Amino acid sequence: MSAAIVAQHVRRTSLAQRYPGILMGSLGVLAVVLSFYSLSVGATDVSMTDVFNAVIGNTGDQAAQIVVQFQLPRVLLAWLVGIALGVSGAVMQGVIRNPLAAPDVVGVTKGAGFAGMLLLLAIPGMPVVAVVPAAFAGGLAAAALVYLLAYRRGATPVRIALVGIAVSAAFEAGIRFLLVRNPLDVSAALIWLTGSLFGRSMSSVLEILPWVLVLVPLIVVWSRRLDVLGLGDDLAAGLGEPVERTRRLLLLFAVALAAAAVAVSGTIGFVGLIAPHMARRVFGGKHVASIPAAALFGVLLMIFADMLGRGLAPPLEIPAGLVTAVVGGPYFLYLLVKTGK
Amino acid sequence: MRLQAQGVQLAYDQRVIARDLTLTIPDGKVSVLIGPNGSGKSTALRALARLLPPQQGSVILDGKSIQETPTKEVARLLAILPQVLVTPESISVEDLVWFGRHPHRASLKVPSAADKEAVEWAMEVTSTAELRHQHVDQLSGGQRQRVWIALCLAQGTDLILLDEPTTYLDVAYQLEVLDLLHQLNQEQGKTVAMVLHDFNMAAEYADHVFVMRSGSLVTQGTPEDVFTCDIIRDVFGVESKVVPHPVSGKPMCIPLRAGLRTQLAVAAG
Numbered sequence: 001m002s003a004a005i006v007a008q009h010v011r012r013t014s015l016a017q018r019y020p021g022i023l024m025g026s027l028g029v030l031a032v033v034l035s036f037y038s039l040s041v042g043a044t045d046v047s048m049t050d051v052f053n054a055v056i057g058n059t060g061d062q063a064a065q066i067v068v069q070f071q072l073p074r075v076l077l078a079w080l081v082g083i084a085l086g087v088s089g090a091v092m093q094g095v096i097r098n099p100l101a102a103p104d105v106v107g108v109t110k111g112a113g114f115a116g117m118l119l120l121l122a123i124p125g126m127p128v129v130a131v132v133p134a135a136f137a138g139g140l141a142a143a144a145l146v147y148l149l150a151y152r153r154g155a156t157p158v159r160i161a162l163v164g165i166a167v168s169a170a171f172e173a174g175i176r177f178l179l180v181r182n183p184l185d186v187s188a189a190l191i192w193l194t195g196s197l198f199g200r201s202m203s204s205v206l207e208i209l210p211w212v213l214v215l216v217p218l219i220v221v222w223s224r225r226l227d228v229l230g231l232g233d234d235l236a237a238g239l240g241e242p243v244e245r246t247r248r249l250l251l252l253f254a255v256a257l258a259a260a261a262v263a264v265s266g267t268i269g270f271v272g273l274i275a276p277h278m279a280r281r282v283f284g285g286k287h288v289a290s291i292p293a294a295a296l297f298g299v300l301l302m303i304f305a306d307m308l309g310r311g312l313a314p315p316l317e318i319p320a321g322l323v324t325a326v327v328g329g330p331y332f333l334y335l336l337v338k339t340g341k
Numbered sequence: 342m343r344l345q346a347q348g349v350q351l352a353y354d355q356r357v358i359a360r361d362l363t364l365t366i367p368d369g370k371v372s373v374l375i376g377p378n379g380s381g382k383s384t385a386l387r388a389l390a391r392l393l394p395p396q397q398g399s400v401i402l403d404g405k406s407i408q409e410t411p412t413k414e415v416a417r418l419l420a421i422l423p424q425v426l427v428t429p430e431s432i433s434v435e436d437l438v439w440f441g442r443h444p445h446r447a448s449l450k451v452p453s454a455a456d457k458e459a460v461e462w463a464m465e466v467t468s469t470a471e472l473r474h475q476h477v478d479q480l481s482g483g484q485r486q487r488v489w490i491a492l493c494l495a496q497g498t499d500l501i502l503l504d505e506p507t508t509y510l511d512v513a514y515q516l517e518v519l520d521l522l523h524q525l526n527q528e529q530g531k532t533v534a535m536v537l538h539d540f541n542m543a544a545e546y547a548d549h550v551f552v553m554r555s556g557s558l559v560t561q562g563t564p565e566d567v568f569t570c571d572i573i574r575d576v577f578g579v580e581s582k583v584v585p586h587p588v589s590g591k592p593m594c595i596p597l598r599a600g601l602r603t604q605l606a607v608a609a610g
Binding site: 097221222224225227228230231232234235237238239240241242280284285286 | 412496
């Protein structure tokens, strides 16, 4: 009997942590299946046969053309934005050692949104490609501001979260102000800002693709460095890691990914917070597993949110950002309470 | 001698902790830095490990300035166990020990046979191999400290620095950790340099003792040399009686309460 108690008491690494490949593969398959299904959901009636036809290149009839022209870019974008936000959040949580860190919590999302909007309104007809650098600068500035305001001999997790909320609110106010001041030019900006995948075309996909293709593999390659940073500054330096340099570079990558996501899909909240959390819960703290897992959870959340927004009340479109906020808000509060204790 | 500080001035921002500090860690020995709180012993250890760049002077490792040696190269020559340790959430013993191989592995490289061997050896010597699949946060204080030491050993360095490795541990675990370090020195020839709080533990385990007070080295030598009533009074501000340990014969400092101090003074006339 006592042996049974001991066996129960001694917690060992979970199956998912020892065989991450199998579970990760299943998640990937689930995401692909869900993507195919989501191609058929929406205002127009498209059957799975049409989807199949479209995907194999048989784009003869109208339904298949709808799939290729309208649905496919959205689903691809859901993948890329989900990956970007999930990985960005995972890196921030790892580097700042803060379970509440995420692109939207530390102000990056709204900062990027504000800067992007400023550019769109200042120079009408600006292509979205140019929004990415502006969003990047805005996101970086917001993150720096939050860190400076939260810093008092180190910055505690809850402090960063609270200051982040305040700074985000200020940028949100700035965005509203721009909208009110420029009522005639806002339509493009508004579409961009709602945090939706509605009406995005293949060009949006191509705008975010290089960022994801370059930065995500780089971060995965650096995953052990992220693990080492988690051991504390002194031990990490003792293990030969140039702590400050690595930290700054990784944060830069994370802000860039989040800014690229904001530039193509507007401000979609909470994906960058929740996806890394789910990933760590299931796959443990090693970043070589939890970073790809955060990407996959991000994809699942985005596809789910976009599909729900399209399918709940067609032809009405509920922005994906609204869906993620409804799901993510309570989850964030739960984390805040848990971390604050 | 492989590791030494030459006239270093150490400071956190504007606050100068130590001025013109010179000390040499003896090779193949167990040395202990001791002193009251704020005497700069941990600061000195951090400088010796390249964690704190000196404002003046330099720390020399194998004949080269440690600040001018890349951090990765230093990590292959010298291991440091800081006082405050952050245990990553739900990590197994084996995974934690593997971090010791970080300075030897490129980002994408698969672990080599040498890496595996070093990790197995480190767990073997510290008797943590049977704990390998357990979570670190589930272990006892002594077991956990042995795992951290295993991480340092996996680095494969001959020099090991430890900042108060026994603080916050029950006395049984303190002995467990210090016995392990003693054994590593005796059997593996490791050079061990550590900061300790307790002078009796230091006397029992050290070959060489550095006594520090307000940022400077007061004296150094064998425990017999440095643990005298006068030095204990000067440095710690405590009246004590120093007697040989009944079993080991090492000096033992017994602090005296007020009543006994007067009694002692009267007896001395």
